[in-house]
Amino acid sequence: MADTPPPSRAGSPAAHDTDLIIVGGGPAGCAAARMAAGVGMRSILAEPDRLCRNLHRIPALNNVLGGHTSGPELAGTIAAELKDTRLCRLELGRYVTELRTDEDRVTVTLDTGVRLTAPYAVVATGTAPLQPRDAAWITAPGGLTLPPLWQAGAAGAEGRTLLVLGGDRTIGTFLRAHPATGTRLLVAYPAADDYKVEEIREDPRVTLLPVGHLTLEPGEGAAVSAEVVGRGGERQAVVADAAYLSIGNAPTAPPGDLVRGADGYCPPTEQHPRVIVAGDLRSARFQRIMTALGSGSEAALRAYYATRRPPAEG
Structure with missing residues (x-):
């Protein structure tokens, strides 16, 4: 589908800054932004580092499609595609200091103090190394x-x-x-x-x-x-x-209205309906590049279909 915005919908709050906020610019977050654009949704992606920063640490790949044989090669391809995605606004070098949910929106606060709102948010902040x-x-x-x-x-x-x-x-x-x-x-x-x-x-x-x-x-x-x-x-x-x-990583969820399990990860089924968790933040057992790409794409589609539900009667 073309990278063009959808027609306005009755009842859509005009005060929202975008259709989807994406927290985290790894494979899952980038896939969410690309999929969102593919169905005509605007997104804002916040990432404190460069896109797909952890992929640059993987010298050899043997479990991803597309013929990529190294992490840096795959990261370069993903970053180039996303930077050409007109419906995605990148906020690189920006930390999310708080995520709050409401009945009709999600509010994300950046480290600059700027607050962004959207009907839904995808949280894909992944993990950081343990010591x-x-x-x-x-x-x-x-x-x-x-x-x-x-x-x-x-x-x-x-x-x-x-x-x-x-x-x-x-x-x-x-x-x-x-x-x-x-x-x-x-x-x-x-x-x-x-x-x-x-x-x-x-x-x-x-x-x-x-x-x-x-x-x-x-x-x-x-x-x-x-x-x-x-x-x-x-x-x-x-x-x-x-x-x-090689002792693994710890989840790095932003502060705010996210439900964390005893292990620090954020189970997708326990979150507020307007927050969709994707990628490595979901669980330690399924941390793979391919599963992150798939879950990020699915998260964007979940938000897309949720915004198209008919209003409740009564």
Whole structure:
């Protein structure tokens, strides 16, 4: 469908700034904006960073359509398409400080103090990386921060032994991106990550360490040692040239009228009818680029069809 606005509808509040507010400019938020434009809806997308910023951290892709083989390549394609979408107004470099719902609108406040209103909002703010202090199964010196595994380039990792904390899927991405690297990965992970490590279990470069608890001690330079307590209480000492993180992410929902579960994620079915949650913010179990693109597109269509319901009689 052409990128043209729909005809005005009787009863549509003229005071709304746009038809749809989108919070978050990752794959889900961008897909929502593109789909909204495809059905003639105007949107405003607020993103504190560049579009699809996390895709730039993924050196190799093997599970998306369109022939894209790296995150930066896919991010560039998405950003270019969205910037050419006339019905989407981009608010890049802008944080959402509050989201409020009402009977007939959603109000979003930006960090500039500007308030935006629309009949519906899509919230697709995704997640941010965790640190050792955020994981109950890790004991580490106070204030210690470690880099995520995606920052370990092949040249710097070649021939070294890396301790990887957590079994998140960035490990599989690293191995696919560097198929010939001689790096050895010692992957220490809790029971909650058991299902995540299946895709790397057979890789000869990986040694899996299912743990109940791990105590980390920095050594000289980037070297580290750790005491690993297994699930059955057995203990072993582990030494590595460096340590990296793959313990997952924490949801980053904006303040305001969003319902959060015990894990911090925002279940879509528990939100106000005018707020539609999309992408990684929904759950930790289905965090994939393809599912984010699909859920963002579906979120925009939900808002589109909701605005076209006939008014209630009486």
